[in-house]
Amino acid sequence: MVEVMSHLLAELMSPPAIATFFGFLFGAVAWLRNIIIGDDTPLRVIQDSLQLLGNGTIPCITLLLGGNLAQGLKSSSVKPLTLISIIIARLLLLPIIGLFIVRAAANFDLLPVDPLFQYVLVMQYAMPPAMNISTMVQLFEVGNEECSVILLWTYSAAAIALTAWSTFLLWLLS
Template sequence: MKDRDSNSPKSTKCMAEPKTVKKIRIIAVHTPISVILQPQTFASVFAVLIGVIPGLKSFVFGSGAPLGFLTDSLDIVAEAAVPSAMLVLGGMLTEGPNESNLGIRTTVGIIIARLLILPLIGMGVIYLADKWNFLIHGDELYRFVIFLQYTTPSAILLAAIANLRAYAASEASALLFWQHVFAIFSLAIYLIIYFKLLLVHA
């Protein structure tokens, strides 16, 4: 009797896992560990550890640090990162949108979420942070920079990482192209809103 109940369609349906959990499990099973353990991940983990532990921070940063030569070299390389990224962005924009498998609906949804919805969420986050005294009091330029963080298109390095990993490079390029095109209008609208909010707050 118990075996018959356990094999019934009703009992199987009751014990079925949610679709979201099933999708996450499938992605976790099919994602190789080499994709997760990337140099960027290790660099982020080491950066957090060095910043949290005072002994490691003084060992790496500072004029008399034993590994100060390494941070100086990284600073020199970092100075060329932004100009190089601008060159990559200019090359992508001149080529126009590449062929993408995302579809029009997905592309439009991502653009709306990034350029219209995320700034609204950012205004709510900044309002709560200001209400709970997490922000610097009286520094309107600081608030304006935080506002802009939620309003700009996706990072330029998105396409560079996609090209480096040879995964969805054309999709990332197309998304960046259309986001920068429509950001002209969304930035103009939100800049007006931000200035009005900051003037009222001041």
């Protein structure tokens, strides 16, 4: 029990957890939010600094993904059958399951009638794996080569899969 609690406390004291806590705190408490966010707030420099850092996040993640994809061109221990299975599961089976879930929710009036909203929800199921996975792999230095190969081939197949799913969903939902 002590070991579990110390591990939980260590996770809660990690920088992402602390930042999330402060983000929720400043977002939920109006007077704290009004100190930082706005055109004439006293601590506007914090918001401006965070915006500058945030603007560089997407290019950095894209460069990281490109580096991972370049590593994927090297030989790998991932078997072709494994890659094909991952691509089929991620880009074919998961969107079909998502389509059934979204259509069922729409039939039970749990979603708005808006077809564009339903289209966006189903397209979330059809997206290739998140680039944050490659960030985690780089951070923990485990499975770099395998992750690179999987990302390379899933992103390559996603160009065709996203076009096909988008066309099919526009036909189905319109």
